Amino acid sequence: MSTVSIKDIARVAKVSHSTVSRALHNSPLVSWETAERIRRIAKEMGYRPSAIARSLVTRKTKTIGVVVTTIADPFIAEVVSGIEEVANDHGYSVFLANSNADPDREIKVVHSFHERRVDGILVTASRVGALYMDHLSQMKVPIVLINNQHPGEFAHSVMIDNVTASRVATEHLIQLGHRRIAYIGDQFGYQSDTERFAGYRQALERAGLTFQPELVVHGDGKPEGGMRAMERLLALAPPPTAVFCYNDMTALGALRVARMRGVRVPEDISLVGFDDLFIASYTEPPLTTIRQPKRQMGRQAMVLLLQLLKGEDSQQTIWVQGELIIRASTAPPRKEEAYVRPRS
Amino acid sequence: MSTVSIKDIARVAKVSHSTVSRALHNSPLVSWETAERIRRIAKEMGYRPSAIARSLVTRKTKTIGVVVTTIADPFIAEVVSGIEEVANDHGYSVFLANSNADPDREIKVVHSFHERRVDGILVTASRVGALYMDHLSQMKVPIVLINNQHPGEFAHSVMIDNVTASRVATEHLIQLGHRRIAYIGDQFGYQSDTERFAGYRQALERAGLTFQPELVVHGDGKPEGGMRAMERLLALAPPPTAVFCYNDMTALGALRVARMRGVRVPEDISLVGFDDLFIASYTEPPLTTIRQPKRQMGRQAMVLLLQLLKGEDSQQTIWVQGELIIRASTAPPRKEEAYVRPRS
DNA sequence: CCGATTGTTGAAAACGTGTGCAACCATGAG
C-alpha cells in the first residue's frame, strides 16, 4: 500500500490500468483530456513507475554491469566516472562490482550480473581470467573491455595505443640526449607491459641505440615494485641516466628511492611515468608522463556499448592515443654522462 | 527462448514449475530424489534465476543505491570500495550514481533509485541539499549518510569525530613547540570545516595560546584553494611556523606553494593534512596527517544499513576516530622563531 | 480395514507493467 501502482491511479481516475499506462507514455491512443487528467492524478499521488515490473515485460532492464578490479584504483575510478556519466544521460543505471582480481569473486560477479539481467557489461580489470571470459560470454550480452590484457575475439574494446605512446615517451628522453635509458615494467605476462616495452625498444631501435637487457627490470605496477626495481637500477655501474616507468605508481616508487639514495631528479636521473594520474602533477618534481584520457575512454566505451545495445554493429576496437605531458622530472643528462657512451 | 526459465525446467522434468521453484530453494517440501533430479537438469540447462521476477513478488530487490559527488574523488572511492565489499558479501548489488554536486542530477538520481526500488540508500556526498534530502526521505527507505554535512534527524550516519581529530593534530604541532599555527579551511558553511576549526581552537585554548584571526584562511578543499590560501599565509609578517590544513588536497596545494616560494617543509614551516589519502605518503616530504579509516567507514555504513534492512533499529550515529600519522612534514620550529613569541 | 496423519505435488493467484485485440461510440458520407 505504501507504493502507488498504475492500478491505484486507474481506480481513482475511473479508467482501466491500460489507459493509465498509455497516458503516462504519451500514447496518441488516449484522448488529450483524460491523459492530462491521469497525469495530474499520477503526480498528485506521487507515482513512480516500477522499473522492475517494466523490465519483466519489456525484457530490458536499462542497467549495465561494470566490473573493476578495485574502484580504489584512481585510474579505474576516473574511467568509471566517464562510464557513469554517459550511462546516466541515457537512462541507464550502473551496477558496480569489484573483483579484487580474485577468480572466485569474478565468477560471483558474473552470476550476479546475469541474474540481474543487465543489458550489457563493461570490464575495466587489469587482468581477466580465461575462465572468467567464458562465463562472461555465455550470457549473450554485449561486452566492452577497456584496456583489456588478453585481446579476445568475442568482445569489443577500447584500448590505448601503448606502443606508440611508449615510443613517444622514450623518444622524448632520447631527444634530451639520454643514451642509457632503463625500463621498469609490470609483472611478466601482462599485455600492456609487453606493448609498452615494445614501444620502448622501437624508440631505441629507430635512434640506433643498442638494447641493453640489464636496463630492463620488472616491478608490480605499484610503488613497492617500483622501489625494488629502482634499487636494482641504481646499483648498476654506471646507472642509467633516465628511466621510463610502466605507470605513474611505479614512477612514484622509483622517485622515492631516488630521493632516499640522494639521487636528484631530474639533474642526476630523468623519470617518465604513464597514465597521468592526478598525483603526477603534485610530486616533487612534477612528473613527466603519458596522459591516458581516462574519463574519455570510459565515455567512449559506454557510447560503444550503447551502439551495440541499439543493434548497430560497431567497430571491434576503438584505439585512443596517449599524450606526452612534459613536466619537471625530465631534463638533459649531465654533460659528462651524455658523452660517455658515444665515445666508448 | 535464449534464457531458460523455471517453466522450461518443469517441462523437461515433467513436474510443475512450483516444484522446481521449491527444489531450487532446497525446500523440505519436495522429495530428495526429485529435488536432486531437478537441480541437475537446471544446471545442465544453464539456468539462472531472474532477480527481476523474484523482486517483483518478494518486493525486495537486494540492491542498494550509493550516491556520491564523484567517484573520481580518491577519498570517496575508498569508502565505496568498503561499501561494495560487505554489500556483495551479503548478496546485495550496488547501484553507483554520481551527483557531481549538481541539484538537477541529484534529483534525477533519487528518482532513478526510487523507480529501481532499491532496498536502501547510502550517501557519500560532501554536500547534500535540503531539497534533495526531502526527496530522499520521501521514498521510505533506510538511508545511511557518511560524513554528512548537514546532520539530519531522519537518517542514520557514520561520521568521523572531526573535533577530536583536529585537536590532536593541532596539539601535535603545539607539542613540537609551534606557537604561531595557521588553519586553512574549506569553503564556509561546511559542517566538517566548522568542526575541524573547532578542534583547532580547542587545542589552542587548552594550551593557553591566544587565537589569532589572521591565521585562519579558507580554501576550497582542493589543491588550488590550498595554493591561494598558502600564498596569503606566507605574505604575513611574520608568517606562521605551522599550518593545519582542512584536508590532504588542501595540503598538497600548500606544499606546492611553499616549494615555489623557497620555503622548506618542515624546516621553515610544518604542514599537517587530514584524510591520509594514498598520496599523502608519497609527497616530498611525506605528509603528517589524520587518517580516516575510509574503507572501514564504508564497511560500517553498509553493516548499519544491513541492520536497518533486517528491521533491527540501530544507533542513530556511529562515530569513528581519526588517527594521527606522523610523517616528515612536521618538525620543531627553527630556534629563533620558536622563542620569538614567548619573549615578546 | 478404516480414518487420520504425513509427505509430496499441482493449481492458481499475485507482484506491476506493456500491448494486441476486440468493443464501443461518435461522426461523416452516401
Add this chain to the structure above:
DNA sequence: CTCATGGTTGCACACGTTTTCAACAATCGG
C-alpha cells in the same frame, strides 16, 4: 437512415517468480 470509419477505451494475457491452498497417495495406529 445506414454503414463505414476513426478515435478511445477496456479486456485479457504475458513476463518469471514465490507462496498459499487444496489434492492426492502412502503410511500408520487402532
